[in-house]
Amino acid sequence: MNELRDALQNTEFRTKGHWYRKEEVDDFIRGLRVALEKEQEDRQKQEEKLNALEERASELERKLEAQAVRSSRICEDLREEREELMEQIRLLHRLREEFRHRVQKDAQAILQEMGELPSDQLL
DSSP: OHHHHHHHHSOOOOEETTEEOHHHHHHHHHHHHHHHHHHHHHHHHHHHHHHHHHHHHHHHHHHHHHHHHHHHHHHHHHHHHHHHHHHHHHHHHHHHHHHHHHHHHHHHHHHHHHHHSOHHHHO
């Protein structure tokens, strides 16, 4: 695009009477054609690059979305597993306290029975 603009801005034609010199005008037109063809080729290459980049961006977006879905599932699975583990921990705490309470009760019952026995039966 710059070549085309420069060619248009920097061109001067000499005149021969009331007419421009044919060779200069023809050269100018040939130069414009070459510059225009080059600009079209460059534009086509840029469009191809743009299309490839857009396609790559779409592919990456799809992969990112798929990864986000997988990550979300993994997080949900981990949350569920954490809740299950927390429930098991709470259950273990209750069982421990219940066991402790029963052992204490049994120990008190044994001590009470021992206290009721005559001293000669203790040994």
